[in-house]
Amino acid sequence: MAIVEQTLDGRVSAPQQTQSTGWALASLSLATLLSSLGTSIASVGLPSLMQTFGASFQSVQWVVLAYLLAITTLIVSAGRLADMFGRRPLLLGGIALFTSASVLCGLAPTLWLLIAARAMQGLGAALMMALTLAFVAETVTKARTGSAMGLLGAMSAIGTTLGPSLGGLLIAGLGWRAIFLVNVPLGVLTFVLAYRALPARGKTALADRGKFxxxxxxxxxxxxxxxxxxxxxxxxxxxxxxxxxxxxxxxxxxxxxxxxxxxxNPLIQLASFRDLQLSASLAMSLIVATVMMATLVVAPFYLSRGLGLDAAMVGLVLSTGPLVSTLSALAAGRLADRFGAHRMMVIGLLGLAIGTFLLSLAVTKLGIASYVVPIIVTCFGYALFQTSNNAAVMSGVGAGARGVVSGLLNLSRNLGLITGASLMGAIFAIASAGGQPGTGQDILSSAAAAHGMQVTFQTATALALVALFLALLSARAVGRAEPTVS
Incomplete structure (x- = not known):
């Protein structure tokens, strides 16, 4: 197994950024890819599951909900367990659980056994999501934290983007079971890489003194x-x-x-929320995820009804956002390392606010450009914020709390996505219904869809400005755009 020497605080010293560090980052990247792919690939299989099991949509939607609920409810606890018993064994256990549950999903004879297996898969994903961010601080130097966070952000975006298209191809060629079984070889590869490359460390001193x-x-x-x-x-x-x-x-x-x-020995030290930087980062993460969910919930209706695009063109245009996020995340990491995470966080939120404002204009006469240009600005701002925010938080966390804080960051994002799906969807529905007087079919008209888009992204812009205000407060509180953390 590759050995990585570390400094006293658990970081890898600069001269020792060797091939083993690259393999460690590769294993963390694959773990991130697995968890995001598990989220996005299942939704495309719901129609097939309805047909196979003769079930209603309300029943088969639990194939998606069980996974998301398991992650949301357990991710903080997963981080705390890792802080107590060691991050490496917990991450390896999470990968093994996710891979085993993928086998059970692919072989499930009934819908409810499939849902139970998806919940197990979600537990494995919670462990992977909570610990990949925490492991970055033990794998690379502080000067490269932003780049590593950017890589993980890019892999998450790739998994989200790849899921629907890969799932559709697998279902068409091999059937719905293949969308779960495809995780198995990838999971085995991830486990082998993580086992060989990730540094082994004992429990933290804080964990040794406490109980779960x-x-x-x-x-x-x-x-x-x-x-x-x-x-x-x-x-x-x-x-x-x-x-x-x-x-x-x-x-x-x-x-x-x-x-x-x-x-x-509490699960979460409530006193830690008195730290303005941590509290503001968690709040900003939740707000930004809520804003970004609007692009997934509302944009398809605007493109299909507002601009009159067919299904194939809607899918092609929607791929712009995830593609920009993927490419931007890598650049965002380097920018955060070079110019400071806090400074790039502010710039990212400013870009997000500008992008959502442009989306709120919804000028249908400009055609596809009325969506593509603003979404490029929006997704670049999002990637810059997300990478910088993660880097700023995790680079300032002590070794004994990295698992919990990583879990809190992921939790805030998940809660934002859940909130955004409900809140932004409701705002769009209400605004679209009020876009034109008349029958209940007005929500399907071009003008109504454009009006709904405008109101929804006006709300999103206001939320982005709130997040920007919090970022400025946080930067001011620490005294400099990039504070020095001992």
């Missing part, structure tokens, strides 16, 4: 599950069940906070 907070973990998982279900059930139409789940989530937050102040 089972009560806090259970409360947090139930709270997050209640919130996620409130945002997803009913597909944006809030009813009594959604409201009840939101109330339950609110009560859960209060109970969780109370428990964390009482137990000796």
């Amino acid at each position: 907070d089972a009560t806090g973990t259970a409360l947090l998982a139930l709270t997050l599950a209640a919130y996620a279900l409130a945002m997803t059930l009913g597909r944006g139409n809030f009813g009594a069940l959604n409201i009840g789940l939101l109330v339950a989530a609110g009560i859960g937050v209060m109970l969780f906070a109370r428990v964390q102040t009482k137990v000796k």
Whole structure:
């Protein structure tokens, strides 16, 4: 196994950035690809699953929801366990669990066994997502953190982009089971690389003194599950069940906070949220993910109804955003390393605000350019923010808390995506219905779709400006655009 010598704080010293570091980053990149591919590839198989199992959409949608809920509810706990028992064994366990669950998904004889296997797959993905960011600080020097974060961001975007197209080809050629079994060889390769290349370290000193907070973990998982279900059930139409789940989530937050102040070794140190940089970074991550979800939820309706594009052209135009995000993430990492993560974070959010403002204009007479040009600006700003934000947070976290903080970063993003799918979808539906007076079919008209696009991205622009304000506050609080962290 490749050996990587480290400094006392767990970082790899500059002269030792050898081939082993490259293989370690390759394994982390593949783990990121696996988890994002697992999110995007399953949705394209829902029609086939409805036909195969003779089930309703409400039933088969749990193939997607079970995976997302498992990640959302368990990702912080996964990070804490890794801080206690070592990141390497937990990451290897996550890869093995994800790969094994992929086999079970591909062989599942019934829909509900498939859903259960997807939940297991989501647990494996939670471990991978929580620990890949945490491992960066142990694999590369601080000067290269931004570049490494950019690489992981690019791999996440590739997985998200590749999923629907790869899934469609596999289903057409081999059937729906292939969309899960394709993860198996990739998972085995990832496990072998990670086993050979990732540095082995013991438990942190902080973890040695503590015990796992089972009560806090259970409360947090139930709270997050209640919130996620409130945002997803009913597909944006809030009813009594959604409201009840939101109330339950609110009560859960209060109970969780109370428990964390009482137990000796809490899951999350609530005092850490007094750190303006961390709190602002988590809030910005949630807000930006909410904004970006609008491009996935609203854009297809604008392109098909507002611009009158056929399905093939809609798919082609929609691929612009993920492609820009993939290419931009690599450049964003180098920019963050060279000019400072905080400075690039502010610039990224400014680009995001400009892009969403241009999208809010929705000038249909400009045709496809009315979407493509703004989305290029939006996705470049997003990639620059995401990479810089992750680099700024993880480079300033002590070795004993990297797993939890990495989990919190991923959690804030997931909650933003869930919130955005519900909130932005609801705003578009309401605005589109009010775009033209008349029948209930107005939501399908060109003018109504354009009006819905305008209102939705006006909201997105306002949220982007809030995130920009938080970034400026955070930069001011630390005194410089790129603070020195000991």
